[in-house]
Amino acid sequence: MSITPEQLRYCESHEWAYVADESSGIATIGISAFAVAELTDLVFMALPKMGQTVTAGSEFGEVESVKAVSPLYSPVSGTVVEVHSALVDKLDSLNVDPYDEGWIIKVKMSDPLELNRLLNWDAYQKQCSH
Amino acid sequence: MSSQLSATPLHAWHHAHGARMAEFANYEMPIQYKGIVAEHHATRTAAGVFDISHMGRLRFDGPRADQLLDHLLTRKVLDMQTGQVRYSLVCNENGGILDDVLVSCLESPSGKNYFLLVVNASNRAKIVQWLQPHLADFPDVEFHDVTDATAMIAVQGPKALEICRPLLPASALSLGYYRAKVTEQMSKPCIVSRTGYTGEDGFELIIKSEDAPRVWENIMMAGRELGVQPVGLGARDTLRLEAGMPLYGHELDEAIDPYQAGLGFACNLKDRSFVGRDALEQKSKLVTLPKRVGLILDGRRAARQGAEVLDADSRVIGQVTSGSFSPTLDKPIAMAYLEPAIAVDGTPLNIDIRGTCVSARIVPYTFYKRALSL
Secondary structure, eight states: OOOOGGGOEEOTTSEEEEOSOGGGTEEEEEEOHHHHHHHOSEEEEEOOOTTOEEOTTSEEEEEEESSOEEEEEOSSOEEEEEEOGGGGGGTTHHHHOTTTTTOOEEEEESOGGGGGGSBOHHHHHHHHTO | OOSOOEEOTTHHHHHHTTOEEEEETTEEEEEESSOHHHHHHHHHHSEEEEEOTTSEEEEEESTTHHHHHHHHBSSOOTTOOTTBEEEEEEEOTTSOEEEEEEEEEEEOTTSOEEEEEEEOGGGHHHHHHHHHHHHHHOTTSEEEEOTTTEEEEEEESTTHHHHHTTTSOHHHHTOOTTBEEEEEETTEEEEEESOOSSSSOEEEEEEEGGGHHHHHHHHHHHHGGGTEEEEOHHHHHHHHHHTTOOOBTTTBOTTSOTTTTTOGGGOOOTTOOOTTHHHHHHHHTOOOSOEEEEEEESSSOOOOTTOEEEOTTOOEEEEEEEEEEETTTTEEEEEEEEOTTTOOTTOEEEEEETTEEEEEEEEOSOOOOOOOOO
């Protein structure tokens, strides 16, 4: 797949969600380039397990920089169906591409309408420029 | 806490150079420019320049200034020679640590000796207030808080000397470790000391506020070809942690005594009388209090201040006071206070990091020691 930031939906807390195929009901979740730049010097990421339930707006993992620990909030509710475990060992790749290569989990959504509550690219850009 | 934040004389420079700013001890300070790890490595391999103007600078003039300070500091002051710097603690009557400081014995251009106390930014107001009754006992000692009138810049790293070579007189460049001198930086009055808080060789400069931007630019220019980087408080913290240096509010506070902190060397009890002395004498004999240790953790995740340290039976045996990912060791490191029976190098234990148990082992807290070049 090839994801561009314009296609994504965003949380105010800088996570993104992308639905490649609406009929699958599966959202791919990651964090934005803005978040990666803000965090800097990432050293660790704690990920959920397969089958774990996540809730929109609730913590599903954490990312740690040299400076601090930041929670990761899920943009959508559902069940974790895939975890990008290899990412933990190549957090540097988030600096290069936080979208395609930098996806974190995939979630089978329990309520796809939650996507409508997320920010589109323009609105998210505005938020980041504040 | 609605009071407006103070700014150092270099505030505009930090802003103009993309620093991420945050509040520290009521100052708006640069936390990082390029990033903590890049700035940390620059300091270890070349040199870092730090705006440390937020540190408190207190000046004591008069023939009895040494007696006043000798009465207030755990370290002997009466025998200090001109040009000498000492690390000391300020303790309360109970032997609890009020602050850790550097005291310098300096000679002004007019040939008079005076003392300078550099205190933690977060403790400056407390120390100044605490000084008042003691100053009243020494009415002939002139006291000035010169923090706002001055700025302080640290140049630290293996290239610090080379960078300072075109900027400072030979007499300042040849200062030994923990020596200081009143001199000039390109005709601007300047106190230079061979001190620092990074574990590297280097200098700390105190200049007039209005001269600070010029002196800072001079250092940046002189160091450009040598890889100098501006360094924020983020890397200042990782650098001092690797060097095993305590930070007030983390390893030190009023409930901790110097012996627990491994700072017994800074307490000269013999044939002296100073605030807290008798309490310290008692404490020096106690062997049951938690003591400061270093920890190296497995994995990549750092334990932060307040994380609980557990023994093999999951019993809480202490708490982490500082922790971070160490850029030099490429591992998470921490300092903690542990029960003395357990605080033995090599002992394996666990740390509770927000509900996850991470294994760790006790090591000397000097995680990093630079190779000494003679």
